[in-house]
Amino acid sequence: NAGVTQTPKFQVLKTGQSMTLQCAQDMNHEYMSWYRQDPGMGLRLIHYSVGAGITDQGEVPNGYNVSRSTTEDFPLRLLSAAPSQTSVYFCASSPGTGILDGYTFGSGTRLTVV
Amino acid sequence: KQEVTQIPAALSVPEGENLVLNCSFTDSAIYNLQWFRQDPGKGLTSLLLIQSSQREQTSGRLNASLDKSSGRSTLYIAASQPGDSATYLCAVNSGYSTLTFGKGTMLLVSP
Numbered sequence: 001n002a003g004v005t006q007t008p009k010f011q012v013l014k015t016g017q018s019m020t021l022q023c024a025q026d027m028n029h030e031y032m033s034w035y036r037q038d039p040g041m042g043l044r045l046i047h048y049s050v051g052a053g054i055t056d057q058g059e060v061p062n063g064y065n066v067s068r069s070t071t072e073d074f075p076l077r078l079l080s081a082a083p084s085q086t087s088v089y090f091c092a093s094s095p096g097t098g099i100l101d102g103y104t105f106g107s108g109t110r111l112t113v114v
Numbered sequence: 115k116q117e118v119t120q121i122p123a124a125l126s127v128p129e130g131e132n133l134v135l136n137c138s139f140t141d142s143a144i145y146n147l148q149w150f151r152q153d154p155g156k157g158l159t160s161l162l163l164i165q166s167s168q169r170e171q172t173s174g175r176l177n178a179s180l181d182k183s184s185g186r187s188t189l190y191i192a193a194s195q196p197g198d199s200a201t202y203l204c205a206v207n208s209g210y211s212t213l214t215f216g217k218g219t220m221l222l223v224s225p
Contacts, residue, residue, distance in 0.1 A: 041217075042216065098145070
C-alpha cells in the first residue's frame with residue numbers, strides 16, 4: 001500500500017517555465033489537497049478537491065491550476081513559474097470529513113525557481 | 115477563520131525529560147485534531163488523531179489531550195529520546211475539507 005505518492009521529489013525550473021507536480025493515492029480517498037511549506041509561514045493551502053470533478057481554491061491559489069479527473073490523481077500545474085513559487089509542496093488525502101478521518105501526506109516535492 | 119498557534123516555537127531538552135507541546139485554536143467547532151511529526155527535509159507523519167468528542171488519545175510514549183471548549187490541545191512526550199528530535203505540527207480539521215496548521219514546535223533532545 002503506497003499511500004500518497006508525489007513526483008518528482010526535486011525540481012529546478014527557470015522563471016516562466018511551466019510544469020506539473022504529480023500526486024496519486026491508492027486509498028480510495030475522496031478528499032485531496034495541495035499545500036506549500038515556506039520557512040516562517042507554515043503550511044498553506046493552495047487548492048483542494050472533495051471528489052472527482054470538484055476542485056476549489058485555498059489560501060494561496062494564484063499561479064497554480066488543478067483538475068481532478070479521477071479519484072486517484074490530483075496534479076498541480078504551475079502555469080508560468082516565478083521565484084516566489086520556490087517552496088516545498090505537499091499533497092495530502094483523506095477519506096472525508098468524518099470525525100475519524102485523518103489526513104495522509106506525501107513525501108513532498110522541493111521546487112526551486114531560478 | 116480558524117487560526118492555530120503552537121507554543122513554544124522551539125524547545126531543547128536533555129534526554130529522559132518529559133515534555134509538553136501546546137496547540138491552541140480560535141474556533142472550537144472542530145471535527146478532529148491531528149498531531150504530525152516532520153523530520154528535516156521529509157514529509158509529515160501522523161502521530162495521533164483526536165476526535166472532537168475525545169479528551170485523550172495515546173500511542174506509546176505520546177499522549178494527546180483535547181479541551182475543545184477552551185481551544186487547546188497538548189502533546190505529552192514521556193521519557194524523551196534523541197530520536198524524538200523533529201518538528202511537531204498541530205493541525206485542526208474544522209470540516210471544511212482541509213486542515214489548518216500551526217507553525218510547529220522544533221524539538222531538540224540532546225543525549
